[in-house]
Amino acid sequence: MERRTFLTGTAAAALVSQMPITIARAQDKVIKFAMPQDFTKVYTFVTAEYSQGQRDYISLINARGGINGYTIEADVSDHGNDLPRAIEAYERAKTEGAVLIDPLSTPVARALVPRVLEDEINMVTAFSGRSDAADGTAFPYVMPLSPNYWTQAGLLIDYFRQKDGDLNGKKICFVHIDTPFGKEPLPILEKLAEQQGFELVTFPYTPPGNDQSAIWPQVRRARPDWVMFWGAGVGQTTALTEAVRNGMDMSRMSSSVWISESDMEVAGAQDVTGVLKVEPCASGRDPKPIQDILAEVVEPGNGAGPEEKVGTSYYNYGVMITAIIIEGVRKAIEKAPDGPVTGPWLNDGLHSIRDFDADGMIPPVTITPEDHQGGGMARIAHWDGEKFVADTDFFTANQDVVWEEIRKYSEEFKKTGE
Amino acid sequence: MFYRRAGIRHTRYQDERQLWPLPFDRRLAILIFLLALAAPFIVDRLYLVSYLLPWIIWSTAALGLNFLMGGAGQIHLGYGAVMAIGAYCSVHMVRAGVPFEIAMIAGGLLSAAVGMIFGAAALRVKGLYLAMATLAMQYIVDFVIIQFPAISGGTQATIQVPRVSFLGVPIVGDRPTYYVALFVCVVVTLFMLNVRRSSFGRALAAVREKDYAAAVIGVNTFRYKLLAFWVSSFIGGVVGSVLAVCYYRAISPDQFHLDLSISLVAMVIVGGLGSVLGSFFGAALILFAPILLNQFVGFLSSEFGLAITSDLRSHLPLMLYGAMIVGFLLWEPLGLAKIYANMRNYFLVWPFRHARQ
Numbered sequence: 001m002e003r004r005t006f007l008t009g010t011a012a013a014a015l016v017s018q019m020p021i022t023i024a025r026a027q028d029k030v031i032k033f034a035m036p037q038d039f040t041k042v043y044t045f046v047t048a049e050y051s052q053g054q055r056d057y058i059s060l061i062n063a064r065g066g067i068n069g070y071t072i073e074a075d076v077s078d079h080g081n082d083l084p085r086a087i088e089a090y091e092r093a094k095t096e097g098a099v100l101i102d103p104l105s106t107p108v109a110r111a112l113v114p115r116v117l118e119d120e121i122n123m124v125t126a127f128s129g130r131s132d133a134a135d136g137t138a139f140p141y142v143m144p145l146s147p148n149y150w151t152q153a154g155l156l157i158d159y160f161r162q163k164d165g166d167l168n169g170k171k172i173c174f175v176h177i178d179t180p181f182g183k184e185p186l187p188i189l190e191k192l193a194e195q196q197g198f199e200l201v202t203f204p205y206t207p208p209g210n211d212q213s214a215i216w217p218q219v220r221r222a223r224p225d226w227v228m229f230w231g232a233g234v235g236q237t238t239a240l241t242e243a244v245r246n247g248m249d250m251s252r253m254s255s256s257v258w259i260s261e262s263d264m265e266v267a268g269a270q271d272v273t274g275v276l277k278v279e280p281c282a283s284g285r286d287p288k289p290i291q292d293i294l295a296e297v298v299e300p301g302n303g304a305g306p307e308e309k310v311g312t313s314y315y316n317y318g319v320m321i322t323a324i325i326i327e328g329v330r331k332a333i334e335k336a337p338d339g340p341v342t343g344p345w346l347n348d349g350l351h352s353i354r355d356f357d358a359d360g361m362i363p364p365v366t367i368t369p370e371d372h373q374g375g376g377m378a379r380i381a382h383w384d385g386e387k388f389v390a391d392t393d394f395f396t397a398n399q400d401v402v403w404e405e406i407r408k409y410s411e412e413f414k415k416t417g418e
Numbered sequence: 419m420f421y422r423r424a425g426i427r428h429t430r431y432q433d434e435r436q437l438w439p440l441p442f443d444r445r446l447a448i449l450i451f452l453l454a455l456a457a458p459f460i461v462d463r464l465y466l467v468s469y470l471l472p473w474i475i476w477s478t479a480a481l482g483l484n485f486l487m488g489g490a491g492q493i494h495l496g497y498g499a500v501m502a503i504g505a506y507c508s509v510h511m512v513r514a515g516v517p518f519e520i521a522m523i524a525g526g527l528l529s530a531a532v533g534m535i536f537g538a539a540a541l542r543v544k545g546l547y548l549a550m551a552t553l554a555m556q557y558i559v560d561f562v563i564i565q566f567p568a569i570s571g572g573t574q575a576t577i578q579v580p581r582v583s584f585l586g587v588p589i590v591g592d593r594p595t596y597y598v599a600l601f602v603c604v605v606v607t608l609f610m611l612n613v614r615r616s617s618f619g620r621a622l623a624a625v626r627e628k629d630y631a632a633a634v635i636g637v638n639t640f641r642y643k644l645l646a647f648w649v650s651s652f653i654g655g656v657v658g659s660v661l662a663v664c665y666y667r668a669i670s671p672d673q674f675h676l677d678l679s680i681s682l683v684a685m686v687i688v689g690g691l692g693s694v695l696g697s698f699f700g701a702a703l704i705l706f707a708p709i710l711l712n713q714f715v716g717f718l719s720s721e722f723g724l725a726i727t728s729d730l731r732s733h734l735p736l737m738l739y740g741a742m743i744v745g746f747l748l749w750e751p752l753g754l755a756k757i758y759a760n761m762r763n764y765f766l767v768w769p770f771r772h773a774r775q
Binding site for chain 1: 462463464467468469472476513564570572573574575576578579580665666668670671672673677705708709712716727728729732733735736
């Protein structure tokens with residue numbers, strides 16, 4: 001074949017691949033979600049498992065006949081954390097009539113905020129995006145549906161207080177990646193330090209955090225009572241490795257939701273026994289939704305990915321968020337069974353979620369037009385060498401400080417975000 | 419045949435020196451301009467806001483960088499930072515109530531000033547060393563934006579762009595934003611096309627070929643190197659503010675990281691160093707090839723039931739993309755613009771085979 005013929009053929013095929021979007025698929029009982037996520041660049045540490053959980057849960061719902069005859073269609077694609085690509089995916093989703101988008105990327109979520117507010121399409125920003133989006137009055141269509149980083153920091157501090165009785169005079173080290181994401185909890189920690197009388201020492205490391213060897217000897221010398229390390233992906237495993245090397249007490253090390261079983265394997269599963277994390281939902285395969293997925297989706301061979309990933313932390317996050325979304329769909333259908341299926345329709349449903357706990361897998365979540373965080377509940381778990389074991393029940397703490405911060409920024413947004 | 423030269427006689431010097439001496443070229447340029455003007459009314463909204471708009475903005479940025487890299491021969495690995503300065507400066511000014519037209523120019527001026535300071539390194543170092551110096555600019559600007567909440571906008575590090583108007587027209591909705599970006603793009607394109615015919619452009623070309631040889635023939639290299647950085651950074655700053663106002667509408671530091679700088683350099687090199695047309699081709703390829711390849715692979719896997727895992731499904735387009743870049747550089751190292759020039763030369767004498775040009 002001539003090179004030119006081949007090139008022309010490829011170009012023609014590429015053009016043809018554009019066609020299906022203009023042919024509207026005339027199925028009325030379909031609810032479309034768009035899930036352009038970062039499978040290839042920055043969020044690779046979480047996306048594959050998270051998306052697998054999402055797709056498996058949607059398969060479970062569809063296999064059971066959908067919700068009131070509505071089936072869910074999730075369009076999963078890769079945006080590579082690249083904004084023009086993500087915006088293209090968003091606009092395409094909008095054209096195709098998607099009512100919800102879950103980009104799972106903070107930069108993308110931030111860039112899409114003005115668009116979703118204008119277009120009235122629900123954007124899920126679980127564990128990402130703007131923390132102040134918890135204030136639904138300022139961000140009616142931005143849905144974190146999960147405890148934000150301020151809440152997670154507040155929960156950890158409260159756990160330390162529960163353990164030590166009183167934090168007065170204690171020293172807490174905050175080791176964080178030197179980006180806006182890493183610095184985000186600082187205002188909350190500073191306020192709590194003032195209130196509760198502990199000393200806060202911060203150690204920023206340069207992104208992406210694959211070299212922290214200069215930081216951890218300083219952390220050791222500071223003789224902290226508790227350590228919080230705040231990063232994502234490679235920064236987390238490096239932090240753990242360096243902490244082990246410097247002989248830190250692992251049962252006094254803690255982090256946000258961004259630490260998983262595979263991070264522990266990388267750092268040495270036995271060496272990091274005792275490390276604490278914030279768990280927004282139950283991990284492992286015991287929760288009922290995971291059992292259902294195993295029996296009804298994975299068993300018949302319809303799983304979206306490798307079976308051994310089912311029940312990992314990030315897989316369960318995906319199931320958790322999708323379960324909340326589906327509950328929102330259910331509520332929306334209850335309120336307006338005939339639709340029409342639009343962004344505001346689903347928004348109304350999401351706002352009507354009351355004490356939904358996915359058969360005990362997640363804390364009771366209540367979403368209101370004011371509170372998009374869902375109550376800000378999570379639990380603290382520790383690594384026992386093989387898996388994460390819950391130390392507490394689902395609880396919430398320090399929400400007054402957190403909401404003060406949320407309102408500070410959402411007011412600012414309301415003023416100038418127009 | 420198509421680019422017919424037979425029977426066209428230039429009887430005055432200015433005819434010969436026109437931008438497009440051949441009527442066919444001229445008509446083609448006018449046609450494309452008219453199509454660009456009419457685009458909001460003839461193409462689907464999706465293609466307007468997520469293809470055409472980013473394309474013209476990125477092309478304008480690539481033009482600004484091409485002025486420096488192709489025109490003056492100075493490499494710049496921190497062009498994303500230049501755009502960031504322009505974007506942040508103009509957005510902060512707009513938020514303070516300054517009209518957008520002035521804020522855009524001010525953003526360009528601040529970028530030009532900062533860009534020229536770092537460009538001063540070019541007076542002493544060349545090639546890879548200059549690349550390192552400009553790379554340092556990228557990191558320093560990133561650092562400054564992130565470390566000063568007053569610039570980045572606090573813990574959320576995002577600043578919303580308020581609604582502004584341009585020459586009395588509010589920039590709201592798809593069409594006005596497109597036209598503002600197109601306006602800036604046309605102005606920059608005309609500047610780029612004309613600068614090569616000016617003494618400024620010729621001086622830069624002399625500096626590009628060999629700076630001390632240029633000095634020997636009387637070109638003040640000190641002045642022209644700094645001017646090259648000044649002009650290029652000014653364009654970068656203006657494009658940065660257009661990008662913020664017309665496309666992102668909310669700016670955060672990660673939009674202007676090294677990724678942006680590298681992709682702009684890639685656009686310039688793949689498109690063709692020093693070529694105006696190449697900047698447009700390069701921007702189109704670098705921006706859209708990943709998207710189209712992704713959809714292509716997705717289309718294959720969904721419509722033909724190609725059983726591939728989701729990992730491969732998301733990485734296959736990347737492999738194809740990489741192969742494509744390598745392929746272009748192997749087959750036509752002079753860039754996409756050269757491919758167009760080859761086609762043009764072919765048609766110039768078609769049906770005969772050889773064009774001597």
